[in-house]
Amino acid sequence: MTRIIVCAPSTPLKREDADRVLELAALHFPAVQIAFHEQCFAVDGHFAGPDAMRRDALIESANDPAFDAVWFARGGYGANRIAERVVAGLDDAARNKVFLGYSDGGYLLAALYRAGIGRPVHGPMAVDVRRERGENAIGRALSFLSGDMSGLEPSVNGQPAVAFNLMTLAMLCGTPLMPNLDGHVVMVEEVSEYLYAVDRLLFHVTAHLQGIAGLRLGRVSDVPENDRPFGADVEEIVRYWCGRNDIPFLGGADIGHDPANKIVPFGLARALT
Amino acid sequence: MTRIIVCAPSTPLKREDADRVLELAALHFPAVQIAFHEQCFAVDGHFAGPDAMRRDALIESANDPAFDAVWFARGGYGANRIAERVVAGLDDAARNKVFLGYSDGGYLLAALYRAGIGRPVHGPMAVDVRRERGENAIGRALSFLSGDMSGLEPSVNGQPAVAFNLMTLAMLCGTPLMPNLDGHVVMVEEVSEYLYAVDRLLFHVTAHLQGIAGLRLGRVSDVPENDRPFGADVEEIVRYWCGRNDIPFLGGADIGHDPANKIVPFGLARALT
Numbered sequence: 001m002t003r004i005i006v007c008a009p010s011t012p013l014k015r016e017d018a019d020r021v022l023e024l025a026a027l028h029f030p031a032v033q034i035a036f037h038e039q040c041f042a043v044d045g046h047f048a049g050p051d052a053m054r055r056d057a058l059i060e061s062a063n064d065p066a067f068d069a070v071w072f073a074r075g076g077y078g079a080n081r082i083a084e085r086v087v088a089g090l091d092d093a094a095r096n097k098v099f100l101g102y103s104d105g106g107y108l109l110a111a112l113y114r115a116g117i118g119r120p121v122h123g124p125m126a127v128d129v130r131r132e133r134g135e136n137a138i139g140r141a142l143s144f145l146s147g148d149m150s151g152l153e154p155s156v157n158g159q160p161a162v163a164f165n166l167m168t169l170a171m172l173c174g175t176p177l178m179p180n181l182d183g184h185v186v187m188v189e190e191v192s193e194y195l196y197a198v199d200r201l202l203f204h205v206t207a208h209l210q211g212i213a214g215l216r217l218g219r220v221s222d223v224p225e226n227d228r229p230f231g232a233d234v235e236e237i238v239r240y241w242c243g244r245n246d247i248p249f250l251g252g253a254d255i256g257h258d259p260a261n262k263i264v265p266f267g268l269a270r271a272l273t
Numbered sequence: 274m275t276r277i278i279v280c281a282p283s284t285p286l287k288r289e290d291a292d293r294v295l296e297l298a299a300l301h302f303p304a305v306q307i308a309f310h311e312q313c314f315a316v317d318g319h320f321a322g323p324d325a326m327r328r329d330a331l332i333e334s335a336n337d338p339a340f341d342a343v344w345f346a347r348g349g350y351g352a353n354r355i356a357e358r359v360v361a362g363l364d365d366a367a368r369n370k371v372f373l374g375y376s377d378g379g380y381l382l383a384a385l386y387r388a389g390i391g392r393p394v395h396g397p398m399a400v401d402v403r404r405e406r407g408e409n410a411i412g413r414a415l416s417f418l419s420g421d422m423s424g425l426e427p428s429v430n431g432q433p434a435v436a437f438n439l440m441t442l443a444m445l446c447g448t449p450l451m452p453n454l455d456g457h458v459v460m461v462e463e464v465s466e467y468l469y470a471v472d473r474l475l476f477h478v479t480a481h482l483q484g485i486a487g488l489r490l491g492r493v494s495d496v497p498e499n500d501r502p503f504g505a506d507v508e509e510i511v512r513y514w515c516g517r518n519d520i521p522f523l524g525g526a527d528i529g530h531d532p533a534n535k536i537v538p539f540g541l542a543r544a545l546t
Contacts, residue, residue: 045504046469077469080476171473174447175480196319196350200444203353207448231318 002146003033005067006126007057008040008048009086010104011076013127015041018073020129021138029142036126037061040073047078055082055089058108062086062094062118069145070118072101072108074127075165079104083111083177090117100141101125102261106168107177113162113266114179122163122187122255123151123263137259144263149271153187153254153262156269159213163187163255163264166220170201173208182211187253187264189218195230195237198223202241214248219256275419276306277342278334279399281313281321282359283377284349286400288314291346293402294411302415309399310334313346320351328355328362331381335359335367335391342418343391345374345381347400348438352377356384356450363390373414374398375534379441380450386435386539387452395436395460395528396424396536410532417536422544426460426527426535429542432486436460436528436537439493443474446481455484460526460537462491468503468510471496475514487521492529 006018018036025032039057042049049057061070072079086108097118099109102125109120123144124137131137140151153163162181164172166188172178186209190198198220209215220234232240242249254262279291291309298305312330315322322330334343345352359381370391372382375398382393396417397410404410413424426436435454437445439461445451459482463471471493482488493507505513515522527535 045502046499047504077473080473167473170444171477173477175477200350200353200440204444204446204448226319229318231320 001031001033002069003067004069004071004145005035005037005061005064006040006071006073007037007061008073009054009058009082009108010048010078011046011074012043012048013040013073017127017129021126024129024135024138025142028139029146032142032146048073051081054078055085058082058086059089062097063091065093067097069098069100071141072105072125074125075101075103075105077104080107080171080177083107087111087115087117094118098145100145102163103165103257104168106164107172109266110172110179111177114177120266121263122266124261128259131259133259137261140263147271149269151263152269153264155185155216155253156264158268159185160267161185161187161264161269162266163189163218163253166190166198166201166205167193170204173205181209183213185213185216185250187216187218187255189253189256190220191257192222192224194224194226195234196226198234199230199237202237206241206245206247209247210245212247214250215242216250216253218253219258221256221258274304274306275342276340277344277418278308278310278337278340279313279344279346280310280330280334281346282327282331282355282381283321283351284319284347285316285321286313286346290400290402294399297402297408297411298415301412302419305415305419321346324354327351328358331355331359332362335370336364338366340370342371342373344414345378345398347398348374348376348378350377353380353444353450356380360384360388360390367391371418373418375436376438376530377441379437380445382539383445383452384450387450393539394536395539397534401532404532406532410534413536420544422542424536425542426537428458428489428524428526429537431541432458433540434458434460434537435539436462436491436526439463439471439474439478440466443477446478454482456486458486458489458523460489460491460528462526462529463493464530465495465497467497467499468507469499471507472503472510475510479514479518479520482520483518485520487523488515489523489526491526492531494529494531
C-alpha cells in the first residue's frame with residue numbers, strides 16, 4: 001500500500017478535480033491510498049489559504065508517519081513564500097518521504113533538495129487531471145509513487161539531475177532556497193512567456209548555473225504572439241546563452257506544462273521501493 | 274551647447290518619434306544639439322539591429338568626444354545582451370559622459386555603474402515622446418542634460434541612489450552586470466505585470482539586496498486583471514518582503530513608465546555643469 005497525502009502550497013484545488021483523481025486511483029491503483037488535506041480547498045486571495053495555513057498543512061503532512069509521499073495539488077504561485085519555514089519545521093518522518101510536483105512547486109523541491117530532506121521529484125500534480133488526457137499524467141504520478149520507474153524522463157541516467165520551470169528557477173537563483181547544482185543536468189520548461197522573456201530568463205539563469213553538467217530544454221508552450229517576431233527560436237536562444245556561459249547544451253527534455261510531462265527525481269534516480 | 278547622441282541598445286525607434294523630439298528640442302532647447310544614430314531605426318527581429326550593430330553603435334557614440342551625453346532611444350528588451358561587451362569597449366571619452374535611460378536601459382546603467390564609467394542616470398527616453406503629455410518627459414530629460422536639477426526625483430538627497438524597473442533589477446541580480454548597492458537607496462517601478470509576479474520579483478530581489486539603505490516604491494502601472502484578486506496591494510507586498518529581509522521600506526518614489534517619471538542619477542546626485 002502506498003499512502004499519499006495531497007496539500008496545496010500555492011493555489012487551491014477544486015473539489016471536483018480531487019474527486020476525479022480519487023476515482024482514477026480507485027479504478028487503476030487499488031494499492032494506492034490518497035488523502036486530500038482539507039487545506040487544498042481553502043481560498044485566501046490568490047492562495048490556497050494564508051501563508052501560515054499552507055505552511056502548517058505541509059509540515060503536518062510531511063511529518064505524519066502515516067504517509068509515504070506528499071503530492072502537491074497545484075502550482076500557480078505561492079510556494080516560495082513558505083518554503084524556508086516549511087523546511088525548518090520538518091522532522092524525521094519527512095526525511096524518507098517523496099515530495100512530488102512541478103512548476104511553482106519547484107521552490108519547495110529546491111529547498112528540500114538543498115536541505116537534503118526527503119526525495120524531491122519533478123512530476124505531474126493532481127490538478128493535471130483537468131488537462132486533455134490528464135489521466136495519463138495522473139497515472140504516471142501514481143505509477144511512480146507505486147514504485148514503477150517507467151515514467152522517468154528518458155535522458156535520466158547515472159548523472160544527478162533536476163527539473164524546473166524556467167521562471168521558478170530564475171527566481172530561485174541566489175536565494176536561500178537555491179541548492180548547489182554543480183555537476184547536475186538541469187532541465188527547464190516554460191509556459192505562457194514571450195520569447196523575449198525566455199531570452200531574459202536564460203540570461204539570468206545561465207549566469208547563475210556555471211558549474212552544472214549541462215542544460216536540457218523541455219517544452220516551451222503557449223508562447224504568446226508578440227507585435228513582431230523575436231528572430232530566434234527557443235532552442236537557438238538556449239544554445240546562445242549556454243554558449244556565452246560555457247554551459248554544455250545537452251538537447252531536449254520530455255517535460256512541460258502538459259500531460260506528457262515526465263518524472264525527474266532530484267539528484268540520482270533510484271526506485272522508491 | 275549640450276551635445277546629445279541617441280542610440281537604441283534594445284528595440285528600434287520610429288523616425289516620426291525622432292522627428293518629434295527634434296522639433297521639441299528646436300522649439301524649447303536652442304542650446305541643445307541632438308543627433309540620432311542611424312542604428313536607432315534598424316530592425317532585426319525583436320531588436321534595433323543585431324547585437325553587434327547595437328553594441329558598436331553604442332561604443333562608437335560613447336567614445337566620441339563630440340558628444341556630452343548618450344541618450345537611450347527606447348527600452349523593450351535587449352540591452353542585457355550587449356552590456357558587458359559595451360563596457361569592455363569604452364575609452365576615456367566615455368568616462369565623463371552622461372548615459373540616460375530607464376526600463377530595459379537599466380542593464381546598461383547597472384553595468385556602467387559597476388564599472389565606474391560615466392554618469393548613469395535613470396530618466397525619460399526619446400520614445401516617451403509618444404505618451405500623452407510626453408513632451409513633459411522629453412523636456413525633463415533635456416533640461417537635466419542642460420544642467421537643470423529640478424527634474425530630480427524629490428527624495429534624492431545626500432545618499433547614493435539607483436532606480437530600476439523591478440524585472441530588470443531582478444534579472445540583473447547575481448549577474449556580471451550587477452553593481453554593489455550596499456548603502457544605496459534603491460527605487461523600483463514596474464509596468465504590465467500581475468501582482469503575483471510583482472510578489473515573486475520582490476521575493477527574488479530582496480534576497481539579493483541585503484545591505485542596501487532601503488527600498489522606495491515607484492509606480493506599478495497597467496497591472497493586468499487576474500482571474501482572482503491577489504489579496505494585497507503593491508505597497509503591502511513591498512513592505513512584506515522588506516520586512517522578511519530586514520530592508521528598510523522608505524516610502525514612495527516618483528518614477529514609473531509614464532510622463533511624470535523623474536530623474537535619478539546613479540550614486541550621488543550632482544549638477545552636470
